[in-house]
Amino acid sequence: MSRAVLLREHGGPEVLRVEEVAVGAPGPGEIRLRQTAIGVNFHDCYVRSGLYRTLPLPGVPGIEAVGHVEALGEGVEGLRVGSRVGYVSPGYGAYAETRRLPASLAVPLPDDLGDEAAASVLLKGLTACMLLRRVHRVSPGETILVHAAAGGVGQLLCAWAKHLGATVIGTVGSREKAEIATRAGADHVVLYREEDFVPRVREITEGRGVAAAYDAVGRDTFLGSLDCLGFLGTLVNYGQASGPVEPISPSALAAKSNALVRPIVFHHLRERAALGAMAGELFAAIAAGIVRPETFLALPLEDVGESHRTLEARRTTGSVILIP
Numbered sequence: 090m091s092r093a094v095l096l097r098e099h100g101g102p103e104v105l106r107v108e109e110v111a112v113g114a115p116g117p118g119e120i121r122l123r124q125t126a127i128g129v130n131f132h133d134c135y136v137r138s139g140l141y142r143t144l145p146l147p148g149v150p151g152i153e154a155v156g157h158v159e160a161l162g163e164g165v166e167g168l169r170v171g172s173r174v175g176y177v178s179p180g181y182g183a184y185a186e187t188r189r190l191p192a193s194l195a196v197p198l199p200d201d202l203g204d205e206a207a208a209s210v211l212l213k214g215l216t217a218c219m220l221l222r223r224v225h226r227v228s229p230g231e232t233i234l235v236h237a238a239a240g241g242v243g244q245l246l247c248a249w250a251k252h253l254g255a256t257v258i259g260t261v262g263s264r265e266k267a268e269i270a271t272r273a274g275a276d277h278v279v280l281y282r283e284e285d286f287v288p289r290v291r292e293i294t295e296g297r298g299v300a301a302a303y304d305a306v307g308r309d310t311f312l313g314s315l316d317c318l319g320f321l322g323t324l325v326n327y328g329q330a331s332g333p334v335e336p337i338s339p340s341a342l343a344a345k346s347n348a349l350v351r352p353i354v355f356h357h358l359r360e361r362a363a364l365g366a367m368a369g370e371l372f373a374a375i376a377a378g379i380v381r382p383e384t385f386l387a388l389p390l391e392d393v394g395e396s397h398r399t400l401e402a403r404r405t406t407g408s409v410i411l412i413p
């Protein structure tokens with residue numbers, strides 16, 4: 090048995106409750122993991138509210154965690170009891186003390202990356218790697234726009250893009266967040282709740298527009314982001330914190346030959362070789378001090394509801410994790 094957050098119905102943060110669930114022995118190709126830190130992501134809020142109906146109920150939500158291998162199923166190679174690993178998984182089940190997991194998802198962690206730091210940076214860092222190094226490869230000298238630049242993914246994007254030689258324009262929801270985005274690496278910061286970011290971006294880029302706009306805010310910013318693009322620029326819509334984006338016509342992209350992409354990190358990680366390569370890039374970037382894990386809030390598993398409330402209320406500047 091294991092303590093786990095069992096979602097029985099969709100709703101507000103109050104529907105998240107810890108119960109005892111059966112775990113069992115790992116099957117062929119599986120490991121059983123005793124988890125030490127669990128990453129909380131916006132995706133989890135959508136699963137909880139019912140906006141995403143991707144977790145059959147009752148079910149244990151959560152898509153990333155870190156822990157120690159407790160038992161190995163038949164045929165598992167390259168891991169042993171006691172191995173320290175992290176994972177991201179579209180198959181859910183991370184909000185638990187102990188769980189079974191396909192061994193192919195386990196990523197051995199560098200010794201100098203602690204459990205809490207790893208749970209803070211794994212999914213968000215792999216997402217930043219996907220966005221900057223795969224979806225639109227950031228080149229030296231170009232200017233990019235990053236929305237919610239003081240957020241978990243946002244800070245990683247600012248720091249990494251800066252290192253790649255880009256000029257970074259970040260948008261943020263408050264003055265405190267402006268300081269955090271600047272510290273993370275943003276060259277220009279726009280308070281987008283007080284000022285229309287589109288004319289500011291035009292002014293900063295002297296009318297040229299940006300090479301890429303990284304937009305996970307969604308409904309409130311999407312059309313403005315499109316407006317901010319220069320010729321051949323790419324709108325990377327990778328989330329919808331403010332709500333789903335209204336449909337647009339492909340001809341909206343024709344004015345400046347723009348591209349629109351809607352990437353999902355799990356799709357980029359579905360081959361084991363790609364997971365290994367992207368995790369390697371992320372760990373190298375952490376070791377070199379290019380990006381830094383930022384744990385904003387660590388709460389006990391029982392306070393899972395509070396973790397969702399804080400994230401949805403825009404009060405976070407960095408990652409939220411749960412300690413089982």
Ligand SMILES: NC(=O)c1ccc[n+]([C@@H]2O[C@H](COP(=O)([O-])OP(=O)(O)OC[C@H]3O[C@@H](n4cnc5c(N)ncnc54)[C@H](OP(=O)(O)O)[C@@H]3O)[C@@H](O)[C@H]2O)c1
Pocket residue numbers: 129130131132212213216237238239240241242243260261262263266305306309327328329330331332352353354355400401402403404405406407
């Ligand atoms: N596609 C993928 O594979 C993938 C993978 C990971 C994450 N994501 C997405 O990336 C985004 C960032 O994730 P994160 O965990 O790092 O969260 P986060 O950026 O730390 O938090 C979300 C931020 O979005 C901004 N925001 C704007 N309007 C909002 C609203 N109406 N409600 C709540 N927040 C609002 C807030 O920043 P301000 O106060 O500065 O506006 C808020 O702090 C999420 O949308 C997530 O779904 C996508």
